[in-house]
Amino acid sequence: MTDEASSQKDASALPAGSLHRAVILLNAIAADSRRGSTMTKLVARTSLPRPTIHRVLNQLMSIGWVERDETNGRFNLGFDLAALGYSAMSRHPIERVAHTELSQLSMSLYQTVYLGVRSGLDMVCIGRYDSGSQIQVGKGWVGMRGPFGMTPACLGMFACMPRDEVDGIVRKNLSRYHRIEGFDEAGYRRSLTASAEAGVGLYDNILLDRTTCGLGVAILDPSGYPIAGIGTVYINGWLDENQRRDCLERMQQVAGTIAEKLHATSA
Template sequence: MEEAASDPHEPSRDGARVIRRAVALLREVSASRGQGAKLTALAEAAGLPQPTAHRLLSVMLREGLLERDEATRAFRLGPLLYEFGLAATPRVDIRRFCAPSLDRLAASIGDTAYLNCRSGADALCLDRREGGADVRPMPVEVGNRRPLGMGSGALAVLASLPSEEVDAVLAHNAGRYRRYGMTPERVRASVEATRARGFAVTSGRVVARFRGVAVAIGNGVGGIPVALSVIATEDRLDVRRIEKVVLLLQREERSLRSILGAEPSISQKGFAT
């Protein structure tokens, strides 16, 4: 009776919950980019009972939001999402705005430079530039996502958020951090250390024997928290070289912030995160 009396134009509480669960599954499928993800792993990662996850995945499969590898039974993002992406136009093209900085970083340092932004409780790799070093880190492809705090760029983005938002992200990702051998308490300690030093450093958190250094861009770009990062093998990013990389990252951050200050239309536009 109470449901019948509700506003017909507003989604019901159950309807909103279904949408949130479906989006959580889509995020987890996206995080498995390339390899796909199976039902058991998806249900666990999204915190859903397997029957519930199976029903939602089946519907999204029929609608074209997902596709399934018949040999491995793994789910991947489907063609309908690609079609939606073609129609989506960002208010601010963060990739284009930061492209010159990525070019300069990769050319100056010789290692791979990355651009990451916040996407809900995740960090999303928006762009990358290869350096000239012979040894490169395990590829982090454009479109890859991981929980905020996992990896230098994701940590820099998380540390740039207000404390109450950090608390919410840590609570949301508590179970997901276990897959990286981390806890919310350890991630919080990393956030505080990042804020104290002014840049993020992580070693082996995502890929063994690799180190990342990152700097967040002021208050973000177009309302979106953003960070520039560089990843290399630990022997290439020793303490002395980290200092050099940080100086270059900070130089690019200041340059971008200066442009944003002169273009308020860019800095004021944004999206809900």
């Protein structure tokens, strides 16, 4: 079968009327990309009727976009969908351009560094760069997906976005934030304000765990709009004010270098 015929077969396997529901389900499954999603969680997360979810999942499994773990019954994104994702990444080579710079940054800071991009109302981690430190702070992983606004990289991007756009995203995602264990809305809004004033992401007092803080900066397009974010998390007390300022300066320098390389690549 030719590639074109295969694509037509895949497209015909998913009726147009189910496309919107399929997108909702794929995003819901992506939110549990490591553990997989149970049917009960998919019903709760999407508010779709169980028979509808069964029908659309069967369609998605038939084209290889979703797989079901036979041992625990959980649903996961399929390898065929991953292949499409890698194809898209090769067209938008942010991680490839940023890899060397961010690997070096993590080593110089002696901290884990993350690279994230926005996908609608979500943030997707597309890079994690570990330092040589035996203590690795942060629980993010490549492929992790969550509501946009809840990472240092997100706050770094928020700091460079129009305020009305930020307010709109926060308003739409606020109920999702509250479903995250320990979320503190008052502390979150303080961090939003502080980040907007500083022009960088200041990730403080957001979650119940008060042992960590974070910093984030944006990678900007030629117009000054954020296209990606760099973030790092560290234990409270690790950095004094001078070290914190130095950390931010290094992150901003690297973000500028990556932006220049991206612009040169696309020129």
